[in-house]
Amino acid sequence: MKASAAAHPIQGLIKYHGLRDEGLRLPFHDSISVCTAPMHTHTTVEFGHEHDHATIDRVQASERDMERIRDVIDPLREEAGERSGMRMVSLNDFPSNIGLGASASGFAALTVAAAAALGLELSLEELSRYARRGAGSASRAVTGGFSRWYAGTGDRDSISKEVPHPGDMDLAMLVALVPAHKFTELAHKDVLSSPFFKARLEYVPTVLDRMEDAVRRGDVDEMGRLAETDTLLLHGITMTGADEMVLWRPETVKVILEVKAMRQEGVRCYFSIDTGATVYINAHAADVDLIRGRIEGLGIRTMTCSVGGPARVEAQHLF
Structure with missing residues (x-):
């Protein structure tokens, strides 16, 4: 047992x-x-x-x-x-x-x-x-x-x-670590008080199939664009709820602006932020080293991630 x-x-x-x-x-x-x-x-x-x-x-x-x-x-x-x-x-x-x-x-x-x-x-x-x-x-x-x-x-x-999704999908995820305590449960409870939540309920069904189609085709840029827009919508709701939860930190904004600057320079990369301050940067694998250098140049620690598999039983026990 x-x-x-x-x-x-x-x-x-x-x-x-x-x-x-x-x-x-x-x-x-x-x-x-x-x-x-x-x-x-x-x-x-x-x-x-x-x-x-x-x-x-x-x-x-x-x-x-x-x-x-x-x-x-x-x-x-x-x-x-x-x-x-x-x-x-x-x-x-x-x-x-x-x-x-x-x-x-x-x-x-x-x-x-x-x-x-x-x-x-x-x-x-x-x-x-x-x-x-x-x-x-x-x-x-x-x-x-x-x-x-x-x-x-x-x-x-x-x-x-x-x-x-295609096994050879050209997706790399760089994580810009911004330590800040998050309040996910409180944020979920606060959504109904935002004047923008109804608009989100109308918007999300229009993009779910587009995101799924992008995943099936391995379209990294479409996935990145959709995730970036979704990030802004989600945090707009969080910031405009009754508790006015601003979860971003100055480093979060620095990363966002750096990603946008790199994109203007022709580097295809996109930010994505869950309920917190840490930023994911979705990009093509060939650009990861360049992006890492730019983000770490801001004094922010990074980690590089790839697509992980399902949960699995492990032979090694912790006790």
């Missing part, structure tokens, strides 16, 4: 923002993301304990963390007919809580490890439904690669499916 799993975090391309059902974490609309390797979360789960206990990056999980962990674990326990307590140990090999999608990889790895420990034989799409209850984006981290999370009509059909 012990198993381990690993999963990659995600970059939102057409991002989700807001929940129509907070308990089941059902979104208002579909969304599309890409997993970012080699960053990953490694998680070990074991059942048979008296109580539930979890540590994340060697720190005991908070009360809120345990609530979200049980949102995933309890339905899996019920499915398996198991009533014992659970021990979980989870480690990230990248900075968490700064907009790199650690909750996505964390709950994806938890779901796959827990299901394996319980002996449940479920497809990745079925597992994405359980992962969604911990963090919406975790549904897409389960299925990996480029994935589309379908809003669905309820719990059963709000799942993620991988979007096929």
Whole structure:
């Protein structure tokens, strides 16, 4: 009754923002993301304990963390007919809580490890439904690669499916790390108070199929353009909600302006920002070294990522 799993975090391309059902974490609309390797979360789960206990990056999980962990674990326990307590140990090999999608990889790895420990034989799409209850984006981290999370009509059909893409896609993702605590849950609750949220609900359905088509064709530039526009729309809503959440930092703006300057010079690169201050730069692989030099010249640390696969069972345990 012990198993381990690993999963990659995600970059939102057409991002989700807001929940129509907070308990089941059902979104208002579909969304599309890409997993970012080699960053990953490694998680070990074991059942048979008296109580539930979890540590994340060697720190005991908070009360809120345990609530979200049980949102995933309890339905899996019920499915398996198991009533014992659970021990979980989870480690990230990248900075968490700064907009790199650690909750996505964390709950994806938890779901796959827990299901394996319980002996449940479920497809990745079925597992994405359980992962969604911990963090919406975790549904897409389960299925990996480029994935589309379908809003669905309820719990059963709000799942993620991988979007096929060319194996030789010329996409590189440079991450400009801007450390700043993010408040994703608060941002999701705040969306309805923005005067622009209704416009987003009308806009997103018009671009989801365009993004999926770009992924299937391997069109890096179209993907980059659509993700950049989506970024501006999402943060416009965040900034105009009741809490006026400005999540960007001066370094964030520096990166945005540098990306736009490089594009004017003929370098095909595009910025993308999830709920936080850290910036993804989507570009062609041949331009990565040039872009890295320009961003690090601003005094900002970078990481280079490629497209990561689905969540997977791992042989190595953390305890």
